[in-house]
Amino acid sequence: MNTDDHTATAEHQELTDAVLAARLATGAGDLLVRVRAELGFDDPAVLRDAGDARSQEWLAGALARHRRHDAVLSEEAVDDPARLTARRVWIIDPLDGTREFGEQGRLDWAVHVALWEDGDLVVGAVALPAQGVTLATGAPLPDRPTPVGGPRLVASRTRAPAVVGAVAAALGGSVVPVGSAGAKVAAVVRGDADAYLHAGGQYEWDSAAPVAVARAAGLHASRLDGSPLVYNRPDPLLPDLLVCRPDLAGPILALIRDP
Incomplete structure (x- = not known):
């Protein structure tokens, strides 16, 4: 050699x-x-x-x-x-x-x-x-600024599920259109948004890296029913998730459960 x-x-x-x-x-x-x-x-x-x-x-x-x-x-x-x-x-x-x-x-x-x-x-x-x-996860992540006003929820600009608008309205917030799942979670990590919830179909590769980064940043990450996100399953379909500020997790999950 x-x-x-x-x-x-x-x-x-x-x-x-x-x-x-x-x-x-x-x-x-x-x-x-x-x-x-x-x-x-x-x-x-x-x-x-x-x-x-x-x-x-x-x-x-x-x-x-x-x-x-x-x-x-x-x-x-x-x-x-x-x-x-x-x-x-x-x-x-x-x-x-x-x-x-x-x-x-x-x-x-x-x-x-x-x-x-x-x-x-x-x-x-x-x-x-x-x-x-x-x-x-192996590098310093940005500090999120102190939230001001109603929560900002990122959603697909072309395929936003109805639940996003309903939750935003109930919390007195707004919906911000963003493209990829990674960009959406990044917006929450960086403090440009407060929550990302998705329903309607994704796969493990859509959320694995973003969820790892979100957890490292101290954010909440779960399924929409509050259950853990589980990876490396036989079927990689992972159709829904919630990534948000920890203080918003309870209110958002409650609204999804009892709209």
Whole structure:
């Protein structure tokens, strides 16, 4: 083994899972920014497909180099049932918010990288490449400003569930449209919003990394019935979630339970 090989092997061994997650999310995000610049926006479908494929290829290669014994669950790869008996599973979304990625000027798309180990999420990173930001469990997270006025609930700009508007109205709050799930949770983590609730269908890769980051920031994260979010299940469908300031969890869950 030459010196370069020794150096590479040592680097792989020295990277903690948290640092690796942040580097992978950031690196894939940088690649996606270059894909946008390279292909432009004349054909959004081609751009979106290229973004999904190239980010998946890059992340899969990086995980194979750095954590080759771990299993992977990805939106853009065939599900390997071996993950169900693995102790460690990386749950990734190479491009969260594909629609927004394909629209010029949109900043609200993301890359998700999370690690599930022995039954729970232990590491997560959400990159917002168009904003030059990565939020990660292994790094300091921003302090949220003191809330002023009614709560701001982020929701899909195209598929917002009716429950979001009903909860916002009941709490004297407002609804703020944001693109990807990662961008929505990031808005709550950064204090640009106060809650994100979703009903109507998501998968584990949509929420794993954002939930890991939200928990690290001291936020509440659960299903809409208040039950825990469980990952690395045989069926990766995880159709609803609530991420919010801890003081809002009780009132929001009560409104969902007894509208």
